[in-house]
Amino acid sequence: MATIKDIAQAAKxxxxxxxxxxxxxxxxxxxxxxxxxxxxxxxxxxxxxPAKKQALQAEAKSIGIIWHRGNGLFFGHMCNExxxxxxxxxxxxxxxxANPEKAFQLFHRHQVDxxxxxCLPTWTPTYAFLQTKEQxxxxxxxxxxxxxxxxxxxxxxxxxxxxxxxxxLAELGHTRLAFVGAETEKLIGFTxxxxxxxxxxxxxxxxxxxxxxxxxxxxxxxxxxxxxxxRPTAFVVDSQGNLYRFVHFIRKHxxxxxxxxxxxxxxxIYEMEFVLDVPLTTVGPNVESLAKxxxxxxxxxxxxxxxxxxxxxxxxxxxxxxxxxxxx
DNA sequence: TTGAGACCGGCTACAAGCGT
DNA sequence: ACGCTTGTAGCCGGTCTCAA
Numbered sequence: 252m253a254t255i256k257d258i259a260q261a262a263k264x265x266x267x268x269x270x271x272x273x274x275x276x277x278x279x280x281x282x283x284x285x286x287x288x289x290x291x292x293x294x295x296x297x298x299x300x301p302a303k304k305q306a307l308q309a310e311a312k313s314i315g316i317i318w319h320r321g322n323g324l325f326f327g328h329m330c331n332e333x334x335x336x337x338x339x340x341x342x343x344x345x346x347x348x349a350n351p352e353k354a355f356q357l358f359h360r361h362q363v364d365x366x367x368x369x370c371l372p373t374w375t376p377t378y379a380f381l382q383t384k385e386q387x388x389x390x391x392x393x394x395x396x397x398x399x400x401x402x403x404x405x406x407x408x409x410x411x412x413x414x415x416x417x418x419x420l421a422e423l424g425h426t427r428l429a430f431v432g433a434e435t436e437k438l439i440g441f442t443x444x445x446x447x448x449x450x451x452x453x454x455x456x457x458x459x460x461x462x463x464x465x466x467x468x469x470x471x472x473x474x475x476x477x478x479x480x481x482r483p484t485a486f487v488v489d490s491q492g493n494l495y496r497f498v499h500f501i502r503k504h505x506x507x508x509x510x511x512x513x514x515x516x517x518x519x520i521y522e523m524e525f526v527l528d529v530p531l532t533t534v535g536p537n538v539e540s541l542a543k544x545x546x547x548x549x550x551x552x553x554x555x556x557x558x559x560x561x562x563x564x565x566x567x568x569x570x571x572x573x574x575x576x577x578x579x
Numbered sequence: 580t581t582g583a584g585a586c587c588g589g590c591t592a593c594a595a596g597c598g599t
Numbered sequence: 600a601c602g603c604t605t606g607t608a609g610c611c612g613g614t615c616t617c618a619a
Contacts, residue, residue, distance in 0.1 A: 255589065268605060270590060280604060 261290045313343045314549060315358035317368040321348040323491055324520050325538070326369075332542035333367070340550055352379040355387070365389040365549045372396035372406075372436075392549050403548040404562045407536050409517070410440035412567035416487050416515040416534040417444025419569055423577045425485040425513065429456040429474055431497055432489025437517060441487055456483055466496040472504065475511075484578040485513035491520070498526055513575040519568060530572035536565040 255269040262269065264283060272279045272287035273296075279287070314337050318326055334344045342364070347354035351368055356379075358366055366389060374397040376384070384391065384399075391402040398404065420428055421444070428450055430441045438457065445452050458470050474483060488494045494516045501508065508514045508529055516523060519535035544565055 264605075267590080267607075271605095273589095283604080 255296075257294055258287060258290050258296060261294070262287050313345055313363050314546070315354070315363035315366040316344055316346045317351050317354040317358070317366060317370075318346060318348055319350050319354070319370070321346070321369075324522055325491060325518055328520055328538045329369075329542060332538050333546060336542050336546040340546065342546075342550070352377055352383070355380055355383045359383050359387055363389065365391070367392040367394055367545055367549060368397075368399075369394045370397035372398075390549050392545060394545055401560060403560055405541075405545055405548055405565055406563070407541070407565050408567055409535075410436040410443070412517060412534040412536070412569075413437045413440030413487060413489070414444045414447075415567060415569045416517070416532075417441055417450070418448060419532070419534075419571060420485045420487070420513060420515060420575065421448035421450060423485075423513070423575060425450070425578050427451050427453075427456070427481065427483045427485075429458060429483035429486050430489070431458045431471070431486055432460055432493050432517075433462075434459055435489070437489045453481075460493050460496070462492065466500060468500055468503075471500060475504075475506070483512060485515070485575070488514065488516045491516070491518045494518075494523075494526065494531075501527075508574050509576045513578070515575060519570060524572065527574065529574050532570065532572045532575040534567055534569045536567050541565045 255273065258273075259269045262283070264287065268279055268283065269287055269291075272284040273291060314333070316330060316333060318330070321330070330344070330346050337344050345358065345363060347357060349357065351370060351374070355366065355368075366387070368391070370393060372395070376399060384401075391399065393399045393402050393404045396406045396409075417428060417440070428441075428445065430438060432438065441457075442452075444450070455470075455474065458467050458474070460467060476482075486497070488497050500506075506512070508527055508531075513532075514527075515532045515534060517533070517535050519533045519537055523533045524530040544563060548561060548563060
């Protein structure tokens with residue numbers, strides 16, 4: 252890796268001149284600057300982040316975001332919003348989609364000030380992860396539900412969000428609901444809603460999905476081809492990933508929302524207005540407030556009297572749109 | 580084993596050189 | 600004398616080397 256020393260040698264100038272030229276600062280002749288930039292290009296020069304940071308006496312503050320296999324629209328929105336919130340407070344963000352151990356080591360090496368890690372409640376830290384964490388001096392925030400000692404934690408009330416969706420459907424007058432999704436806390440929220448609002452509970456109305464398995468189309472068709480009196484009038488879909496597969500199913504078999512059934516989906520992102528012809532009713536945390544809360548936990552000191560490591564829950568919100576109407 | 584000193588890369592403040 | 604350009608020294612914190 253070329254350094255400014257190599258450039259200085261090649262350009263027959265000193266380090267200070269190279270530094271000024273590369274940083275587009277005054278005090279360098281045009282021809283010298285041009286020569287330096289040309290040599291830097293030829294040597295494929297790139298800045299050393301830790302060294303620059305050292306030189307700037309830790310003024311280049313940054314937050315590392317670990318999001319293993321980050322994909323989907325929610326990931327994109329969250330990263331953008333966290334960057335925006337961090338930026339407003341004088342921080343930059345770096346995002347890694349590598350596995351948490353690798354990402355943590357990378358951020359530690361690059362001297363990131365604080366780290367937010369998106370991990371599901373099922374995640375458990377490895378020895379390598381804990382080893383690196385021992386050496387890390389910044390604040391740590393676990394997002395998404397995973398537990399970690401000496402870290403802030405911001406959980407999402409997924410159970411409560413789905414429960415709220417069920418409540419919304421019950422208030423519209425639906426009594427036969429179906430759930431499409433994985434066997435997670437969201438399903439618990441669905442079942443609790445069915446129980447609390449005294450709706451019809453039928454085990455076959457819970458259509459479990461698996462990301463790696465084919466979409467259970469036959470089970471859904473079986474449900475929808477039942478006599479009208481027992482057919483579900485509303486569906487709750489537990490994630491964006493399942494929604495796309497569900498929408499594919501709807502189109503393939505000619506079903507219409509909300510004419511044939513109402514639809515509530517988990518993930519409050521604005522694209523949900525455009526997935527189908529009708530805007531979808533969503534439940535889930537508001538991305539902007541979730542990101543604000545996350546950055547706040549990382550950067551704010553705990554109020555007096557509170558313990559240093561805080562455990563917060565992000566509120567979810569229901570946005571009722573045209574995909575949910577009262578049953579006929 | 581311990582401590583001192585050199586080194587790493589990049590930036591900044593200040594000094595020096597040069598042309599007009 | 601002045602302004603622009605270039606050079607030098609010192610700084611940062613962690614790591615490595617080497618001598619005591």
